[in-house]
Amino acid sequence: MENAFNPGQGVPGSLIAGDAWAWRADGFASVYPSPDYALAYHLAPRSGGAALRVPVTVDAAGMLAAVASEATAETVPGPWSWALKVTRATDGAAVTVASGHLTICPNPASGADTRTQARRLLDAVNAVLERRAGKDVDAYTIEGRSLTKIPFMELRATRAKLMREVAAEENGGRAPIRHSKVRFRNAR
Numbered sequence: 001m002e003n004a005f006n007p008g009q010g011v012p013g014s015l016i017a018g019d020a021w022a023w024r025a026d027g028f029a030s031v032y033p034s035p036d037y038a039l040a041y042h043l044a045p046r047s048g049g050a051a052l053r054v055p056v057t058v059d060a061a062g063m064l065a066a067v068a069s070e071a072t073a074e075t076v077p078g079p080w081s082w083a084l085k086v087t088r089a090t091d092g093a094a095v096t097v098a099s100g101h102l103t104i105c106p107n108p109a110s111g112a113d114t115r116t117q118a119r120r121l122l123d124a125v126n127a128v129l130e131r132r133a134g135k136d137v138d139a140y141t142i143e144g145r146s147l148t149k150i151p152f153m154e155l156r157a158t159r160a161k162l163m164r165e166v167a168a169e170e171n172g173g174r175a176p177i178r179h180s181k182v183r184f185r186n187a188r
Contacts, residue, residue, distance in 0.1 A: 007064065011041065011082055011102055018107035020069040021054070025084070026062030028097070034058040038087045041065050046079045046101075056084075077106040116169055122162040129155055
């Protein structure tokens with residue numbers, strides 16, 4: 001196990017809201033030396049919203065990107081995109097030299113709902129199916145107002161799709177392993 005306060009190279013694949021974030025960008029130190037260039041990471045939620053700027057500072061080992069835990073406390077959990085921008089000091093020209101994606105995980109200490117969207121939807125569909133298990137009316141009209149429910153078979157199909165999605169999330173993006181039983185017979 002590594003010390004969590006010793007940052008590794010490159011942007012991590014996931015970060016936790018409310019934690020202090022840090023990673024190294026040492027490979028860029030020789031290509032974009034300070035003070036001729038300034039580097040900063042720009043992180044933004046893929047669904048839109050407030051972006052976060054992470055300046056890169058020069059230290060004895062190279063370059064370090066760091067954000068205090070107070071600054072990450074309000075970040076929105078979910079998928080985010082990042083870009084590393086380099087700005088030239090002489091004329092202010094900026095270029096993106098690297099980009100990628102990461103996941104911001106909710107802070108478990110906050111007491112917030114930490115389920116993924118697929119898990120929340122699966123739980124909601126399961127609750128609807130449980131409430132409707134003994135009822136067979138899909139549509140009705142009262143005093144000119146009508147209500148049509150999602151057909152039972154459509155809910156079951158949605159449930160099956162969500163179950164596969166949740167299983168893939170829980171297995172690190174891989175589909176769950178399926179076991180098949182096979183019987184071999186002696187061919188005579």
